[in-house]
Amino acid sequence: MNLERKVEILSESAKYDVSCSSSGSKRKNTKGGLGNGAYAGICHSWSEDGRCISLLKILYTNYCIYDCVYCVNRHSNDIPRAAFTPEELAELTINFYRRNYIEGLFLSSGIIKNPDYTMEQLIKAMRLLRENKGFNGYIHVKAIPGADSRLISLAGQYADRMSVNIELPTGKSLSMLAPQKNKSSIIGSMGLISTRIKEVREERKTFKKALPFVPAGQSTQLIVGATPDDDLHVLNLTQGLYGRFGLKRVYYSAYVPVNTQSSLLPAIASPPMVRENRLYQADWLLRFYGFKAEEILDEKHPNLDLNLDPKSDWALRNLHLFPVEVNKADYEMLLRVPGIGVISARKILAARRVKALTFDGLSRIGVVLKRARHFITCQGKYYGERGLNEELIRLSITNTKRTFSQASNQLTIFTEEFLGC
Amino acid sequence: MIVYIYDGTFSGLLTAVYEAFYQKEKPGQILKEWDYSQNLFSQPIYIYSDNDKADKVFNAIKERISFTALKNVYYAFLSETDNGDTLIYNYLKLGLKMGKYVDGNYSHETVSRLHEICKKVAREKHRMLGLIRFRLIRGDVYYASMEPDHNVIALIAPHFARRMSDQNWIIHDIKRKTAIVYNQTEWVMTELEVTQALPIDEEEYLYQKVWKTYFDKIAIRERKNPRLQKSFMPSRYWKHLIEI
Ligand code: SF4
Numbered sequence: 001m002n003l004e005r006k007v008e009i010l011s012e013s014a015k016y017d018v019s020c021s022s023s024g025s026k027r028k029n030t031k032g033g034l035g036n037g038a039y040a041g042i043c044h045s046w047s048e049d050g051r052c053i054s055l056l057k058i059l060y061t062n063y064c065i066y067d068c069v070y071c072v073n074r075h076s077n078d079i080p081r082a083a084f085t086p087e088e089l090a091e092l093t094i095n096f097y098r099r100n101y102i103e104g105l106f107l108s109s110g111i112i113k114n115p116d117y118t119m120e121q122l123i124k125a126m127r128l129l130r131e132n133k134g135f136n137g138y139i140h141v142k143a144i145p146g147a148d149s150r151l152i153s154l155a156g157q158y159a160d161r162m163s164v165n166i167e168l169p170t171g172k173s174l175s176m177l178a179p180q181k182n183k184s185s186i187i188g189s190m191g192l193i194s195t196r197i198k199e200v201r202e203e204r205k206t207f208k209k210a211l212p213f214v215p216a217g218q219s220t221q222l223i224v225g226a227t228p229d230d231d232l233h234v235l236n237l238t239q240g241l242y243g244r245f246g247l248k249r250v251y252y253s254a255y256v257p258v259n260t261q262s263s264l265l266p267a268i269a270s271p272p273m274v275r276e277n278r279l280y281q282a283d284w285l286l287r288f289y290g291f292k293a294e295e296i297l298d299e300k301h302p303n304l305d306l307n308l309d310p311k312s313d314w315a316l317r318n319l320h321l322f323p324v325e326v327n328k329a330d331y332e333m334l335l336r337v338p339g340i341g342v343i344s345a346r347k348i349l350a351a352r353r354v355k356a357l358t359f360d361g362l363s364r365i366g367v368v369l370k371r372a373r374h375f376i377t378c379q380g381k382y383y384g385e386r387g388l389n390e391e392l393i394r395l396s397i398t399n400t401k402r403t404f405s406q407a408s409n410q411l412t413i414f415t416e417e418f419l420g421c
Numbered sequence: 422m423i424v425y426i427y428d429g430t431f432s433g434l435l436t437a438v439y440e441a442f443y444q445k446e447k448p449g450q451i452l453k454e455w456d457y458s459q460n461l462f463s464q465p466i467y468i469y470s471d472n473d474k475a476d477k478v479f480n481a482i483k484e485r486i487s488f489t490a491l492k493n494v495y496y497a498f499l500s501e502t503d504n505g506d507t508l509i510y511n512y513l514k515l516g517l518k519m520g521k522y523v524d525g526n527y528s529h530e531t532v533s534r535l536h537e538i539c540k541k542v543a544r545e546k547h548r549m550l551g552l553i554r555f556r557l558i559r560g561d562v563y564y565a566s567m568e569p570d571h572n573v574i575a576l577i578a579p580h581f582a583r584r585m586s587d588q589n590w591i592i593h594d595i596k597r598k599t600a601i602v603y604n605q606t607e608w609v610m611t612e613l614e615v616t617q618a619l620p621i622d623e624e625e626y627l628y629q630k631v632w633k634t635y636f637d638k639i640a641i642r643e644r645k646n647p648r649l650q651k652s653f654m655p656s657r658y659w660k661h662l663i664e665i
Contacts, residue, residue: 004631011638029586036584043653044551045664047640050649054551057639095628098563098588099555100581101663134587256643271643350525361528 009082013062018253022054022103022138024216025160035137055106064110068178072258073110086125104138119147126158161216164189173227194245217248225255225272232302235293252279278304307398312338322375339372422449427468429453435475437468451506486516496539499572546573557622563590636664
């Protein structure tokens with residue numbers, strides 16, 4: 001089988017993986033070597049679905065002995081199959097990299113023979129790249145669920161980022177849809193990686209020469225909308241993963257119905273994109289805005305509002321905290337105002353040290369006044385035309401007629417600024 | 422209105438700023454010579470580049486304002502925006518009054534406009550890091566062409582010199598007829614115009630084809646969103662890409 005055909009099959013099989021980030025690694029080029037890491041990540045292209053192409057995201061093979069219900073590559077599907085050799089994969093990566101098509105490699109695989117054998121193949125390909133070809137670009141590798149911990153540790157020495165996919169929000173959903181995988185081994189591998197990352201970071205403080213281990217951290221991904229699990233559950237899980245394992249990112253992927261014949265899966269016409277987008281926004285609130293999952297959702301509101309971003313929704317449920325005076329409020333409170341992001345909050349602090357901010361000045365800073373005006377005063381004056389009335393504000397910032405286009409519009413802004421990938 | 426006209430180089434601009442501070446006749450506008458067209462209402466004064474004067478301004482910005490301000494001025498200069506040079510002059514006037522606090526004055530119109538322009542340049546610089554495509558030509562040289570809105574070529578050179586340190590490459594700004602040439606040791610900026618087809622290496626076609634296939638296959642049809650794609654990757658850049 002020629003190279004082009006293999007790429008065709010094995011990228012088609014890898015496209016549902018959501019992570020595309022190439023950020024978080026400062027790997028330097030070596031003398032006579034090729035490549036380095038760009039800490040902020042670099043997008044090299046955008047595919048037709050509007051997602052950033054940063055890494056050569058591909059499977060080592062799509063032969064798989066497992067039979068996960070939601071997956072195109074599952075054993076029982078009748079699709080064309082292919083496998084690379086480690087040499088082919090390394091050669092392809094290098095040649096794409098030299099032409100500036102990519103930031104590096106995102107290597108995943110179906111499970112051939114057994115998890116250990118599969119992990120070994122991935123390690124071979126990475127070792128070839130790093131040791132024989134002097135490649136210092138980004139590598140994100142998937143830890144194969146169930147692989148021996150020694151192999152996972154070894155893989156981490158070659159990778160910049162490693163991910164173990166949670167796949168589904170609950171153990172119950174997992175055992176229903178991916179019966180050969182099990183939650184405790186997934187969590188076990190995550191724990192192992194997170195412990196190694198911490199150990200090596202310590203070692204490197206004393207021995208500068210100690211080999212790095214997953215310097216860009218670990219991430220995971222889960223599918224939303226394939227099972228009835230609610231957003232409250234997803235967010236609590238996410239919060240737990242950030243807290244317990246120090247994950248860099250949790251990715252959410254709107255369930256795409258690829259195997260429609262199964263009765264275990266919901267019949268939906270299109271992936272729940274707006275829900276996915278809201279989850280990313282809520283995730284952002286957890287990571288950068290100091291929110292707790294239980295502030296965003298609770299038993300009474302177990303799902304995110306599809307018509308309103310989660311910060312506005314939170315603010316409307318907590319109107320007693322508003323309006324805040326932009327010239328006085330502290331950073332944490334500014335961050336909680338809908339329409340004020342991390343960058344504009346910082347700018348507000350800097351600008352008002354020079355002189356008191358005016359309402360016009362706010363828009364120059366980049367505050368989204370359409371939302372913020374309802375929640376702030378500026379030099380004592382309130383600019384919202386609706387007063388502090390929950391229903392009226394809700395109406396003014398959602399504008400239900402345009403909900404969909406607005407949501408996709410927000411997706412545009414959101415993906416760019418926040419996903420940064 | 423008094424208009425200062427300079428040769429279009431960075432040191433020419435800094436010289437013009439120097440003169441503007443020391444001459445009695447303050448400019449209402451500072452323009453590159455090719456942007457100036459004579460009219461009844463303007464009184465042009467030609468400023469000759471002077472490296473000593475330029476150095477003085479350069480150091481004054483760094484020491485009396487800040488390094489960030491210097492970078493802002495350079496980015497704004499590279500932006501080639503209409504009236505950008507006059508804006509730089511106004512920004513520096515304010516900067517010398519306010520010192521390092523000038524960039525915190527976000528709500529000031531001059532400052533916010535200048536920041537906006539710098540942001541555009543920084544953004545395009547970042548985009549070009551990802552969007553240029555090297556083609557292997559015979560003689561083992563990788564060649565990339567581009568036509569950025571702003572003059573960012575010098576800003577992206579160090580990145581590729583670090584990254585592609587073991588290959589020979591050329592990055593060519595077709596619009597401005599300039600190029601960066603790198604020989605595995607150092608890079609230089611030079612004038613360049615290519616008038617005939619480049620001698621493409623055989624192997625190049627294979628990887629271009631595979632890359633196109635990859636690009637095509639990696640998109641999820643169920644999530645198709647060409648508007649989103651275009652907003653990240655404006656079509657004016659497509660001409661120099663391979664995949665699209
Ligand atoms: S293990 Fe499951 S999810 Fe992974 S490739 Fe095989 S079938 Fe698909």
